Amino acid sequence: MSNLACRISKLYGAITLCSITLAMICSVFGGAPLAASPAQAARLFCVLVPHFKDEYWLSVGYGLEQEAARQNVELLLYESGGYNAHAEQVKLLDQCVARGVDAILIAAVSSDHPDLLQAVRRAAKDMPVFGLVNELHSDALSGQIGVDWEDMGFVIGRYLGGLHPKGTGPKTAVLISGPRAAGWTAPVEAGLRRGLTNSSVAITGVFSADTGLRRQLMSVQTALERHPDVDYLIGSAPAIEAVIGLLAANENQHVPKLLSTYTSHTILRSLMNGNVLAASFDDPTQQGVMAIRQAVSAERSARPVGPKVVLLTKESEDLQKISISPTDYFPALK
Secondary structure, three states, X not given: OOHHHHHHHHHHHHHHHHHHHHHHHHHHXXXXXXOOOOOXXXXXXXXXXXXXXXXXXXXXXXXXXXXXXXXXXXXXXXXXXXXXXXXXXXXXXXXXXXXXXXXXXXXXXXXXXXXXXXXXXXXXXXXXXXXXXXXXXOOOOOEEEOOOHHHHHHHHXXXXXXXXXXXXXXXXXXXXXXXXXXXXXXXXXXXXXXXXXXXXXXXXXXXXXXXXXXXXXXXXXXXXXXXOOOOEEEEOHHHHHHHHHHHHHOOOOOOOEEEEOOOOHHXXXXXXXXXXXXXXXXXXXXXXXXXXXXXXXXXXXXXXXXXXXXXXXXXOOOHHHOOOXXXXXXXXXX
């Protein structure tokens, strides 16, 4: 045999011996160490929100999408069509179940509509369902991200109470909020009234409508017609946006001082320029982040968890640092 043939024979024998040894090791410890582990498949979550007609939900959507990308989660993001769209949200829930998603996150259009509660319970038999931002009175939920909306109203009432304590000159206010069926509207009003308990401010009217700009504008017009000399107008973010536009077009109209029960892009700008006196802030972007983290975690919570509610004014030290979605952001809807 030639020298070259000998070297090849010895090399082949060494490789064979090594392969046999490696096979023995694998048989002892199990598995195939040379095989590459496949990348973890992305989880698929369904997210249902009332609508994106309100800038607030853009910040929630931004938080959801940012954290989903970090957590290797694919989102199916749907608008339900507004706070009166119970049937559409039920339909979307059923579609999510049919898709076989890994979890459903629902910002409910109603806290206690029987058809919606039944659909949530039906979906929860097949996959975990999580409440998102809006209150939902269902014991079928695996968890819920959200703040106590009574606190959102309370911080506004307490602020006004500090400006006008009991015994000082009387002041009036009107409240323009979302539809009664929505889980956050009644708590906001209750918290506001509680915060005003020891003040000289009286709520002289409460108006409710879907939080799309057009509906809120109609409520604003009605409120100002019935209470033309009101001192304070307290409203949802779209209501305050509508007031600012309406008063800008009618320079001779009496201008009440404005406070918002939550914070959007328009409200944040209006706080900075002084058009809005104060606003409640519950960090909607962070709520989106927390919702994704809760859904991917094995931990479950029977009680809602969320950021701390704070009051923002023009004098707030961290006003410039408030995190909301970028101005050019819009979520990728399905």
